[in-house]
Amino acid sequence: MLSTTLAKALNIQTNLEFFSSNLYLQMSSWCMQKGLEGCANFFRQHADEERMHMQKLFDYINETGSYAVLDSINPPQNEFSSVVEIFEITYAHEQMITKEINSLVSIAFEEQDFSTFNFLQWYVAEQHEEEQLFKAVLDKVELIGMEGNGLFFIDQEVAKMHNAAQVSQ
Numbered sequence: 001m002l003s004t005t006l007a008k009a010l011n012i013q014t015n016l017e018f019f020s021s022n023l024y025l026q027m028s029s030w031c032m033q034k035g036l037e038g039c040a041n042f043f044r045q046h047a048d049e050e051r052m053h054m055q056k057l058f059d060y061i062n063e064t065g066s067y068a069v070l071d072s073i074n075p076p077q078n079e080f081s082s083v084v085e086i087f088e089i090t091y092a093h094e095q096m097i098t099k100e101i102n103s104l105v106s107i108a109f110e111e112q113d114f115s116t117f118n119f120l121q122w123y124v125a126e127q128h129e130e131e132q133l134f135k136a137v138l139d140k141v142e143l144i145g146m147e148g149n150g151l152f153f154i155d156q157e158v159a160k161m162h163n164a165a166q167v168s169q
């Protein structure tokens with residue numbers, strides 16, 4: 001059974017994963033509106049991944065005999081000035097999630113709850129991958145820039161990254 005502190009913290013993280021999923025789904029919608037199909041698919045896939053992160057936490061909480069409790073989810077931002085801004089937001093968002101995961105890990109460690117500590121290692125590794133991926137996309141997007149056909153090439157590059165991620169799954 002989880003401590004009350006840890007159960008509460010894991011429930012908050014579950015909610016945050018829901019929020020991440022909705023944020024990426026919203027971004028996918030924005031990209032679709034702008035005719036950026038590659039970016040739209042990329043975010044759609046990430047929305048699904050975040051939902052899987054949420055589900056994993058939800059199941060873990062219940063498996064320990066604690067109670068997974070859903071809460072209201074803040075609406076995600078839905079207006080963006082450009083695709084560059086979108087990728088800046090995603091990178092900053094993932095960095096914030098990493099901090100939250102790290103703080104969960106340190107609570108589990110302090111409480112000597114090594115089962116939860118072990119469970120959270122999956123998220124630690126996942127955050128490393130996600131930060132790396134979003135940083136790589138952001139670097140590419142900034143490098144290509146918005147001049148001329150920039151938007152077209154950005155969309156193509158992101159589509160390639162999306163396809164590569166699909167293959168490696």
Ligand code: OFO
Pocket residue numbers: 017020050053094097123126127130
């Ligand atoms: Fe994008 O990360 Fe979930 O945990």
